Every structure is written in structure tokens, then in C-alpha cells.
Amino acid sequence: MSMGLTIIITGALVAASCGFLGCFLILRRMAMLGDAISHAVLPGIVIAFLMSGSRDSLPMLLGAAALGLLCTFFIQSLRSQGVQSDAAISVTFTALFAIGVILVSLYTRQVDLDLDCVLYGEIAYVPWDTLYLFGNNIGPKAIWGVGTAFILSFLVVGLFFKEFKIVSFDPQMAAALGIPVLLIHYLLMGLVSITTVASFESVGAILVVAMLTVPSATAYLLTDRLETMLAISVGVGILSSLFGYWLSLIFNASIAGSMTVAAGIFFILAFLFSPLHGVVTRWLIRRKMRAATDQP
Amino acid sequence: MQTSNRPVSVRDLSVAYHRKPVLRDVQFDAPEGKLIGIVGPNGAGKSTLIKAIMNLLPLTGGEVQIYGKPYKEQRALVGYVPQRESVDWDFPTSALDVVLMGRYGKLGWFRKPKAADREYAMDCLDKVGMADFAKRQISQLSGGQQQRVFLARSLAQDARIYFMDEPFVGVDAATEKAIIRILNELKTQKKTVLVVHHDLQTVREYFDWLLMLNMRQIAFGPTSEVFTTDNLQKTYGGRLTVLPDLPEPVAETR
Numbered sequence: 001m002s003m004g005l006t007i008i009i010t011g012a013l014v015a016a017s018c019g020f021l022g023c024f025l026i027l028r029r030m031a032m033l034g035d036a037i038s039h040a041v042l043p044g045i046v047i048a049f050l051m052s053g054s055r056d057s058l059p060m061l062l063g064a065a066a067l068g069l070l071c072t073f074f075i076q077s078l079r080s081q082g083v084q085s086d087a088a089i090s091v092t093f094t095a096l097f098a099i100g101v102i103l104v105s106l107y108t109r110q111v112d113l114d115l116d117c118v119l120y121g122e123i124a125y126v127p128w129d130t131l132y133l134f135g136n137n138i139g140p141k142a143i144w145g146v147g148t149a150f151i152l153s154f155l156v157v158g159l160f161f162k163e164f165k166i167v168s169f170d171p172q173m174a175a176a177l178g179i180p181v182l183l184i185h186y187l188l189m190g191l192v193s194i195t196t197v198a199s200f201e202s203v204g205a206i207l208v209v210a211m212l213t214v215p216s217a218t219a220y221l222l223t224d225r226l227e228t229m230l231a232i233s234v235g236v237g238i239l240s241s242l243f244g245y246w247l248s249l250i251f252n253a254s255i256a257g258s259m260t261v262a263a264g265i266f267f268i269l270a271f272l273f274s275p276l277h278g279v280v281t282r283w284l285i286r287r288k289m290r291a292a293t294d295q296p
Numbered sequence: 297m298q299t300s301n302r303p304v305s306v307r308d309l310s311v312a313y314h315r316k317p318v319l320r321d322v323q324f325d326a327p328e329g330k331l332i333g334i335v336g337p338n339g340a341g342k343s344t345l346i347k348a349i350m351n352l353l354p355l356t357g358g359e360v361q362i363y364g365k366p367y368k369e370q371r372a373l374v375g376y377v378p379q380r381e382s383v384d385w386d387f388p389t390s391a392l393d394v395v396l397m398g399r400y401g402k403l404g405w406f407r408k409p410k411a412a413d414r415e416y417a418m419d420c421l422d423k424v425g426m427a428d429f430a431k432r433q434i435s436q437l438s439g440g441q442q443q444r445v446f447l448a449r450s451l452a453q454d455a456r457i458y459f460m461d462e463p464f465v466g467v468d469a470a471t472e473k474a475i476i477r478i479l480n481e482l483k484t485q486k487k488t489v490l491v492v493h494h495d496l497q498t499v500r501e502y503f504d505w506l507l508m509l510n511m512r513q514i515a516f517g518p519t520s521e522v523f524t525t526d527n528l529q530k531t532y533g534g535r536l537t538v539l540p541d542l543p544e545p546v547a548e549t550r
Contacts, residue, residue: 027387082314159406166397170383173449176350176376177401178368224388224433 015237019215036093042100068193333503375455398452440471
């Protein structure tokens with residue numbers, strides 16, 4: 001596989017899996033919870049790294065997923081005890097993130113875990129970090145990691161689609177019907193944690209947040225059906241990866257950054273020209289209607 | 297009559313938020329096949345009561361039985377119309393899809409709604425006069441139409457007992473008529489309906505029985521017996537004079 005193709009596929013998988021789960025975050029007005037989880041997993045990564053002593057993806061994935069769930073649990077508990085929702089989110093994730101920063105700085109001499117790399121990722125190195133199975137090179141680690149996270153999310157959401165849908169739309173009704181609302185909530189947060197961590201190495205903690213929200217916010221503007229919204233979100237993610245890689249070649253700039261900028265450009269286009277909700281579209285329709293009524 | 301024949305049986309129910317009691321001493325046996333209104337001033341705990349009965353809120357004390365068994369075992373018998381403002385109507389979904397959610401409880405895990413469920417949901421939409429809007433995105437419906445979609449969703453639950461939280465608030469005349477028609481239809485099918493209601497003027501016209509509530513139970517019984525000046529005074533207290541939208545409490549003297 002060529003280097004460029006590997007990077008594009010990795011980026012596309014990251015954007016697609018984040019965009020897929022991001023739809024539910026946006027619809028439940030929990031976009032910032034994705035932000036919180038993506039930061040709060042840092043101590044989990046460091047602890048898993050210190051305990052296992054290796055940079056194998058699996059222990060890190062488990063450590064991070066555990067911290068992600070812990071973060072959601074803390075937020076949920078604070079909220080139910082009367083702390084305001086946004087305050088609960090920011091208190092929890094900044095505290096956990098800070099613990100992670102301290103851990104990294106404490107052990108930074110013993111371990112080769114670069115904070116910059118955790119924060120910003122480096123997708124350009126993805127092609128060289130390959131995985132071996134029975135001595136055979138089976139391709140870049142990142143593709144396997146993010147690919148697994150994507151398939152897992154796809155399977156889980158596919159199996160529980162109607163539960164995810166009703167819990168997002170009307171949690172009270174869901175509870176009245178006997179659907180375990182809290183379990184579905186933690187299931188979603190668990191998937192977000194796993195996907196975030198799997199995406200870490202390639203795009204970093206900060207850009208993961210963009211991938212969780214921007215493609216799904218774009219899709220939200222373009223359709224009135226949940227199923228279509230999920231598909232568009234994944235599509236926009238993939239296009240962002242392609243277009244972003246091309247941008248990064250032109251400007252010789254950060255690949256992950258360019259991919260996020262590309263996603264941002266798609267969002268602005270949808271915001272202005274969406275046939276359903278676009279600002280310019282609505283303005284044009286209004287102008288046309290006014291012109292029609294002005295004519296005698 | 298045996299208690300197990302009672303659709304809803306509430307004993308000594310009390311609910312508290314953060315140690316502050318919001319409901320206490322609620323005790324009644326709802327008779328089958330009646331339209332039962334729940335009235336009381338704002339903050340009287342009307343919504344809290346139906347949420348507590350439906351296990352959506354923890355009880356501080358007391359017991360609730362649905363046809364003689366705990367709610368958890370009888371979920372399939374209960375239909376629910378939440379307050380319209382409780383959900384985000386910008387959610388990307390159609391009217392038919394929302395009604396279809398009423399079938400989810402019957403479907404169970406891993407099962408997708410089938411063609412039969414769709415037809416059932418479509419019939420329910422038709423009953424509330426919304427068949428033409430099945431494909432419409434829900435944010436493009438008027439408030440009254442949204443309320444009718446919620447009503448259709450509860451019909452799709454195919455229940456024996458219905459709890460409706462302020463279905464008449466902020467709806468147009470057509471919707472009000474549709475709701476009344478459905479309520480009476482449910483009554484002829486021997487179904488029991490409990491409705492949180494605000495408008496005292498229509499109480500006599502709409503409801504056979506009445507539960508009057510103000511953080512505790514004031515009265516429960518046939519509307520003709522309990523809808524009295526005395527009980528209204530106890531329920532609304534001095535507030536009745538300050539609330540401008542309420543009619544004269546003396547319905548009897550008319």
C-alpha cells in the first residue's frame with residue numbers, strides 16, 4: 001500500500017467512525033461530552049502504558065476506554081446531584097486531563113510518550129508503524145485500530161438502532177417502555193471512548209473533537225432523516241480525509257490539521273447552501289417570494 | 297371489588313426531590329373504563345404523580361399497582377403521552393417514525409419494526425387525522441399536530457391504561473376535538489385514561505372522575521361529587537383569585 005493511500009484510509013476511517021457516533025452526541029446535545037471524553041482518556045493511556053510497559057494498542061485502548069466511562073460516570077453523578085450540566089462536564093474532564101498531564105510529566109524520562117503526539121497526533125508516521133501477525137506484516141497498526149473501532153460501533157449501533165434512536169429523541173418514553181436508558185447511554189459513551197482512543201495516534205486529542213462534531217453537524221443541516229444523517233456524516237468524514245490530504249500536499253502543512261479544515265469547509269458550505277436549512281438558500285427563497293408578491 | 301381488577305391502585309404514595317416533599321398521602325383506586333382528570337395548581341405535583349406511577353421517578357414511600365402487579369411487570373398495558381415540550385422537535389425523523397416508537401416496547405431487543413407495525417402506526421396516525429402528514433419531518437408540524445402525533449404514538453402502544461400529561465395545552469380547536477374523540481373511543485373500549493388537565497372550565501364536560509391534587513390528595517371521586525367549590529378552594533387555596541385564566545370556581549351555581 002502506498003504511503004499516501006494509507007494516510008487517506010486512516011484519516012477516512014477516523015473521520016467516518018467519529019462522524020457516525022458524533023450524530024448521536026449532537027442529537028442528544030452532548031457534543032461537549034465528546035470533547036470531555038477525548039481529554040479525560042489521557043490518564044488512562046498513561047496508566048495503561050506504565051502498567052504494561054509497552055506501547056501496544058490493546059492495553060492503551062482498554063485503559064482509555066475505562067477512563068472514558070469513568071469520566072461519563074463522574075459527569076452523570078455530579079449532574080444528578082444538582083451540579084449544572086456544563087459545569088459538571090468541564091470540572092470532570094479538566095481534572096482528569098490535568099492528572100494525565102502530571103503523569104506524563106512525572107514519567108516522561110522513563111517513558112517514550114510524547115505529549116505533543118498525544119495532543120496533536122501524527123498521521124504522517126502511520127504507514128511505518130505496522131502490525132505483525134505470526135511474523136507477517138499485516139499493515140499499519142492505525143488502520144487496524146481505527147477499523148476495528150469503526151466496525152464495533154457500526155455493529156453495536158446497528159443491533160441497538162431503535163434503542164439508540166428513541167433514547168436520543170425521548171428518553172422518558174424510552175424509560176416508560178422499559179428500555180434501559182442509562183445502559184444505552186454508557187454503551188454510546190463506551191463506543192465514543194474506544195473510537196477516540198483508536199483515533200488518537202493518528203489525529204490527536206484535539207482534532208478528534210472536531211471529527212466527532214463537524215461531519216455530524218454538517219449532516220444535520222443536510223437531511224431530515226436519522227439514517228440519512230448517519231450516512232452523510234460518514235460520507236463527509238471520508239471526503240474530508242481525501243480533500244484534506246490534498247490540501248496538505250498543496251500547502252505542505254499538517255495532514256491532520258488540513259483534514260479538519262476540510263471538514264470545516266464542508267460544514268460552511270452546508271451551512272450556507274443546504275437545500276433544507278442553508279442561510280443563503282433561505283435568503284434566496286425569501287427574495288423570490290418577495291419578488292413574486294411585489295409583482296402586480 | 298378485588299384490587300387486582302383495579303387498573304391503577306396507589307397506596308400512600310409520596311415523592312421528594314432533594315428531601316423536599318413534592319407529593320404525599322396519595323391514595324386512590326382508579327376505576328376501569330373511565331376518563332379521569334388530574335387537576336391542581338402549577339407545582340401541585342400532577343406530572344410528578346404520573347411519572348411516579350410509571351416508575352420514571354423514585355418513590356419515597358408507598359406502592360403502585362397496575363392490575364394488581366408492580367408497574368415493571370405490566371409495562372405492556374400502559375400507554376404514555378409525555379408533555380410536548382419534553383422532547384426536541386428538531387430531531388431528524390418523520391411523524392410516522394415517531395408513532396412507530398410506540399411499537400418498540402412490543403418488539404423487544406434486536407427486532408426491527410416490520411410492515412405490520414408500519415401499518416398499525418399508520419392506522420394510529422389516521423385516527424388522529426394526521427395520515428397525510430406521515431412523511432413530514434416533525435419540526436414542520438404545528439404544535440397541535442405534534443400533540444396529535446404523540447397521541448397516535450400512545451395509541452400504537454395498544455395499551456389498557458393511558459397516562460397523558462397536559463395533552464390539551466396550547467393546541468388548536470381541531471386538535472382538541474381529535475383528542476376528545478380519541479378519549480371517548482378509548483372509553484368505549486373499556487380503557488382507563490388518566491389526563492393531567494389545566495382548564496377547569498372543561499373539567500365537567502371531559503372527565504367522569506377527578507383527582508384533585510395540591511402536593512397531597514385533596515379529593516378523588518366522580519366529577520359530579522368532588523368538583524365542588526369547597527374542594528376547589530382547598531385545591532387552589534388563595535391562588536384561585538390571583539390566577540387570571542381560571543374561571544369562577546363555583547361551577548355549581550351556574
